[in-house]
Ligand SMILES: Cc1cc2nc3c(=O)[nH]c(=O)nc-3n(C[C@H](O)[C@H](O)[C@H](O)COP(=O)(O)O)c2cc1C
Ligand code: SF4
């Protein structure tokens with residue numbers, strides 16, 4: 221291990237290490253973040269939900285979007301998988317259907333960051349635990 | 350890249366029940382499902398919910414799994430991590446509604462808590478200093494030694510209003526200032542990790558869950574008072590805390606955060622551990638110092654205080670573990686932030702070990718000024734089995750009981766003293782209608798008699814006499830005069846004992862006399878213990894209508910006090926009965942009545 225020799229070096233080290241704690245820091249105050257849920261039941265996984273989730277996580281990290289991505293079980297929209305639910309703080313959740321990597325990026329760029337609505341919104345008609 | 354993390358509690362409570370094995374199994378399952386790039390397993394310190402351990406928390410969705418067994422690992426991975434379906438049967442169950450709670454943000458246990466001293470416990474891996482640094486660790490030390498003079502740093506700490514968490518609540522900044530004013534070739538920073546109060550385990554949890562916070566704070570203290578050496582006095586019964594401290598100290602040295610010329614400044618600081626044998630009196634600061642010097646762990650008269658004449662007669666700051674754990678974050682967030690929390694004279698939070706007849710037992714951290722009602726009914730989830738609340742004991746052997754009438758009193762250092770109790774180290778034991786307050790007082794006095802060092806007469810002899818009186822009362826042989834004697838003894842011991850142990854030892858007796866005089870009267874006059882705890886005061890009778898005449902009780906009675914024909918109601922001869930209670934536990938038909 222190399223020694224840390226100044227306040228600046230400590231700050232740099234902290235920046236390099238921050239990502240380790242990112243999920244934990246964010247999960248501390250989920251209500252103040254955009255919560256994105258990817259349906260990951262068998263139907264969702266079969267239709268590429270994992271790739272979509274990876275894309276979302278990647279982009280959120282890269283662009284420092286104040287959001288957390290979690291997975292849920294089947295949302296009951298198997299015909300429209302992969303589906304992604306987005307809940308902004310203080311707003312009702314919105315569900316997007318047939319999400320692929322491109323659409324996932326649009327959700328972040330347009331809906332989350334700029335409040336524009338996209339096609340493919342499903343009526344939210346279910347309860348999650 | 351990790352999308353999820355599985356935080357597995359590696360505190361003493363959960364490790365005892367196989368948390369290391371759970372980590373292993375989780376890792377195996379993740380690999381088997383090809384998810385080891387998606388989810389990471391991290392071993393953390395205590396979540397405070399040890400009673401329901403081992404705990405596994407999945408983030409970012411904050412799913413809180415309780416009583417997890419190694420066999421459950423595969424299901425957690427296959428269902429939750431792979432398919433996003435929470436494993437219902439492992440979720441925490443609300444004791445009132447019996448419903449599963451999906452995440453820790455919705456658990457009453459956590460909603461009213463505010464975590465400052467415990468902020469990293471259950472969050473970071475305590476054996477990895479990088480995780481501490483990633484959460485701003487050592488930034489406070491760096492700022493203090495690079496940008497502030499010792500006096501400036503002390504002033505900030507004084508402004509924060511932090512008071513010692515080891516029991517007496519002495520202002521920490523002032524203690525540091527006094528010590529800084531003495532000139533000496535050598536000074537010491539001592540961390541008191543003796544934690545002798547039965548039922549308290551917050552210091553252990555902090556050291557196990559976030560050892561670096563204490564190390565960083567001790568270094569800051571060293572800079573402020575002009576000491577370059579720290580000592581942690583820890584009881585040898587805390588092997589896991591000792592191990593984590595050793596690892597943390599070594600990692601801090603490797604990074605140059607302990608040692609010579611820390612972060613390129615002139616400030617040097619290092620520390621070592623000293624082991625205690627677990628005597629309660631060795632938690633008293635002068636006894637602790639004597640014990641570290643290799644002498645008998647006996648207190649001495651103060652003044653002089655350790656600030657002037659401490660370890661090896663050098664100026665020494667002695668602070669409690671939890672006190673130190675508050676220090677770094679005060680420098681990071683500022684004294685105004687800290688002093689905005691709590692009451693006028695008690696700032697910040699306090700960690701309590703909540704125990705007894707309550708639904709959620711565990712380690713909690715709450716802002717000063719919270720009420721007992723909030724702690725018991727919201728965080729604690731109410732009294733077990735729907736019983737009636739009777740009292741809360743705080744402050745352990747030095748404290749007293751709070752009752753119904755104190756439920757809405759804001760709790761802080763001063764309000765507890767005003768109510769005849771004290772903060773102590775933060776034990777909080779909830780009692781219900783089935784607890785006998787005379788027996789409770791007796792329990793603490795037994796502890797005191799056992800732990801008194803014997804140096805001064807009032808404590809050594811006086812407490813023994815008090816205990817004898819309480820034993821008499823519990824046997825139904827007490828008189829009204831005995832109650833007066835108790836009070837007299839208590840007052841004399843309070844005034845004349847040499848150290849805090851003796852001075853506070855009558856508190857459990859005095860406060861139960863004050864708040865539950867009726868119960869003493871019932872024991873003395875009616876010879877009754879209505880809580881049915883004092884065996885000698887119970888009478889055992891058989892309800893003839895219920896008794897089936899199975900003869901089990903008669904066979905088990907050690908003194909042959911029970912007679913009766915097979916298949917006929919049995920009878921207890923009260924003159925022979927020694928009230929051992931065996932018949933009551935053996936009867937399968939609930940035919941024995943205890944009164
Ligand atoms: C009998 C007795 C036992 C004590 N035990 C402890 C203990 O286990 N831990 C502790 O921090 N302080 C204990 N104290 C208080 C210490 O003497 C001292 O006041 C404290 O460590 C100072 O730290 P603080 O200002 O941070 O609270 C005890 C005091 C007495 C009289
Ligand atoms: S009060 Fe008790 S523990 Fe303290 S010095 Fe006297 S005998 Fe020892």
Ligand code: SF4
Pocket residue numbers: 891895896897898899900901902903918919935936937938939940941
């Ligand atoms: S054990 Fe119970 S039922 Fe059996 S004889 Fe004794 S009192 Fe009666």
Ligand code: SF4
Pocket residue numbers: 889905906907908909910911921925926927928929930931932933
């Ligand atoms: S309490 Fe003990 S001594 Fe008395 S009758 Fe029952 S078994 Fe016998």
Ligand code: FES
Pocket residue numbers: 358359360361362363364394395396397398399400402403404
């Ligand atoms: S030791 Fe695991 S929750 Fe306390």
